[in-house]
Amino acid sequence: MAARTPDSIRAPLATVPDDHVNRRPIADYALIGDMRGAALVAKDADIDWLCLGRFDADPTFAALLDTGIGGSCKVELDGGVTARRRQYRDGTNILETTLDCTRGSILVTDCMPVRHRSDQGDVGADNDAANRLLRCISCESGQVTVTVTLTPGFDWGRRRVRPTVAGRLASFPGENLHVAASHAIAAHGHALSVKAVLSPGEHLVVVLGQTGLTALAADEAHDQLAETTHYWHQWQRHCNYEGVHAAEVCRSSLLLKLLIYAPTGAMVAAPTTGLPEVPGGMRNWDYRFVWSRDASFCVSAFLALGHRREAAEFLRFLHGACHGGDALRVMYAVDGELPPEQALTHLAGWQASTPVLVGNAASDQLQHEIYGELLAALNLYLQQYGTDGLCPALVRDLPDFVVRLTEAAIEAFPTPDQGIWELRGPARHMLHSKAMCWVAVDRAIQLSPHIGLAAPHHWPAERDGMRVDCLARGWNEQAGAFAMEYGSPALDMSVLRLVLMKMVEADDPRMVATLAALQEQLAEKQGEDAADLYRRYRFDDGLPGREAAFLACSFWVVGMLSRRGETNAASGLMHRLIGRANDVGLMAEQVDARTGAQLGNFPQAFSHMALIHEAVQLNRS
Numbered sequence: 001m002a003a004r005t006p007d008s009i010r011a012p013l014a015t016v017p018d019d020h021v022n023r024r025p026i027a028d029y030a031l032i033g034d035m036r037g038a039a040l041v042a043k044d045a046d047i048d049w050l051c052l053g054r055f056d057a058d059p060t061f062a063a064l065l066d067t068g069i070g071g072s073c074k075v076e077l078d079g080g081v082t083a084r085r086r087q088y089r090d091g092t093n094i095l096e097t098t099l100d101c102t103r104g105s106i107l108v109t110d111c112m113p114v115r116h117r118s119d120q121g122d123v124g125a126d127n128d129a130a131n132r133l134l135r136c137i138s139c140e141s142g143q144v145t146v147t148v149t150l151t152p153g154f155d156w157g158r159r160r161v162r163p164t165v166a167g168r169l170a171s172f173p174g175e176n177l178h179v180a181a182s183h184a185i186a187a188h189g190h191a192l193s194v195k196a197v198l199s200p201g202e203h204l205v206v207v208l209g210q211t212g213l214t215a216l217a218a219d220e221a222h223d224q225l226a227e228t229t230h231y232w233h234q235w236q237r238h239c240n241y242e243g244v245h246a247a248e249v250c251r252s253s254l255l256l257k258l259l260i261y262a263p264t265g266a267m268v269a270a271p272t273t274g275l276p277e278v279p280g281g282m283r284n285w286d287y288r289f290v291w292s293r294d295a296s297f298c299v300s301a302f303l304a305l306g307h308r309r310e311a312a313e314f315l316r317f318l319h320g321a322c323h324g325g326d327a328l329r330v331m332y333a334v335d336g337e338l339p340p341e342q343a344l345t346h347l348a349g350w351q352a353s354t355p356v357l358v359g360n361a362a363s364d365q366l367q368h369e370i371y372g373e374l375l376a377a378l379n380l381y382l383q384q385y386g387t388d389g390l391c392p393a394l395v396r397d398l399p400d401f402v403v404r405l406t407e408a409a410i411e412a413f414p415t416p417d418q419g420i421w422e423l424r425g426p427a428r429h430m431l432h433s434k435a436m437c438w439v440a441v442d443r444a445i446q447l448s449p450h451i452g453l454a455a456p457h458h459w460p461a462e463r464d465g466m467r468v469d470c471l472a473r474g475w476n477e478q479a480g481a482f483a484m485e486y487g488s489p490a491l492d493m494s495v496l497r498l499v500l501m502k503m504v505e506a507d508d509p510r511m512v513a514t515l516a517a518l519q520e521q522l523a524e525k526q527g528e529d530a531a532d533l534y535r536r537y538r539f540d541d542g543l544p545g546r547e548a549a550f551l552a553c554s555f556w557v558v559g560m561l562s563r564r565g566e567t568n569a570a571s572g573l574m575h576r577l578i579g580r581a582n583d584v585g586l587m588a589e590q591v592d593a594r595t596g597a598q599l600g601n602f603p604q605a606f607s608h609m610a611l612i613h614e615a616v617q618l619n620r621s
Helices: 221-236 246-258 294-305 308-320 369-385 392-412 431-451 458-473 493-500 509-519 550-563 567-578 605-620
Strands: 030-033 038-041 047-053 073-075 084-090 095-101 104-111 114-116 127-129 133-140 142-150 164-166 168-173 178-181 185-190 191-200 203-207 343-346 356-358 521-524 529-533
Touching: 073 095, 073 133, 104 142, 104 221, 114 221, 114 550, 127 142, 133 142, 133 191, 133 221, 142 203, 164 185, 168 185, 185 521, 191 203, 203 221, 221 246, 246 294, 246 605, 294 308, 294 369, 294 605, 308 369, 308 392, 369 431, 392 431, 431 458, 431 493, 493 509, 493 550, 509 521, 529 550, 529 567, 550 567, 550 605, 567 605
Parallel strands: none
Antiparallel strands: 030 038, 038 047, 047 073, 073 142, 084 095, 095 104, 104 133, 114 127, 133 203, 142 191, 164 168, 168 178, 178 203, 185 191, 343 356, 521 529
């Protein structure tokens, strides 16, 4: 999804033992979190990724990227595991994993506790969190010996610290990490373990946390689980969607909520870094940041389901973020300045995909679509709710804010950029980018009456001129379709958004021809079955390796078909796409059409926002 600086992707790699390489499929993981940090839990209940406090913090566990030094939290049963199954507790982000062994069965309940904020008001986080990870292991049958082993790796695995233990409490000197347990904790070099023999009805509890964790935390585990369950159930009550694929839409909305950094309202693209678009390659970007382009996707997805607060919070973040004199930037940290991109050459990488990158150099690119994305989101919100629920600072600044964004879009329209796919190399005259500049002016004109703004007289002429330019110069006779950039026959899937953003009707003959060309050139055939996967493009993008199919593009095809009234075809495609999710309903950014493997950072907000949009559209059809 991005271009990167040559220095970071060409950094020399350290020699890393092959047995440090994580070879678990990406789809083996499920996500838990507390809207500050997040963790990935594997099917066997190992936790291979944990960032406490912030999505972009240095991870406490990073076996996801290096099983030798990254660190993890493992659950082991005497005699080994004979079967495993898992699910999210209904309507929550609490994960329940059942492990069977020859001596019985246990249930591992994992969550990062949250609770309702009693004085939440209309603006800001609706929850409180203590930046903790809670693991509650209960015996379901038999008599089972359970051992939980924790081996944290600090500074991305470059530093190990010997813990100090006092009964049921342990800490790592010099690090803000503490562990409390229901049973005695033992130290083994740089690792900790907690062991218990459990009979039915008995529990073993382990809690990881930061400042303020005491031995009582393990005793409070069941109350915290109840509070967390209540929070998620109360949040889901706001959802008003009961249409097709309601269960998948519900899971996607829970996932999107989990990716919001509650203190600021920002949403990260994904909670991980280093999970590649090409296994064994270098397309391994850090997605733990906020993309401005996600504004319209995020806001419209939440509004379509009745979650007004989350939409308003993301608008609050984008208005209040430090723009450094710009009307808007391509991307932001969840709170504060973006870190510089750097390569962690000492890590083995998932499936030996190196170098692992932290930070993201795409922040320096030109991406002109951001103005249209934000103004489309703002217009949608104002059309439904007016200014109710928006933060006071944004309401006061709305006229000036809209003018700044619109004038920036008008100024950007005639100039080239890197576009939605963040391509490397020289900037190009991208059709999608220019169409989104048109969206910016069009939506600014639409929303002006709602905020008491007299739209400047030149805006309608600018809007109309942009549309004429896009439709004339964006059409390529050689390709017989709307092409990715002016003057080139190369195709890309982003041109479908001309329909989704209402620049062109779905049944316009030019768009009908465009979809046919895209299906011919970019669909990934899977035997005799109808294609349900699409690549973003097929030209050389300046990076080695051939990336996989991009899931959001397939959902855009669903949107095209449903808007054309082809509901049977749209429904069939949607059904196949939903089948691409893992066993707990989560999706990465891309899928390998040959193997069905999920690829890219996981789980990916972009994929789940697209699922929500097109399920809602399909339901309307």
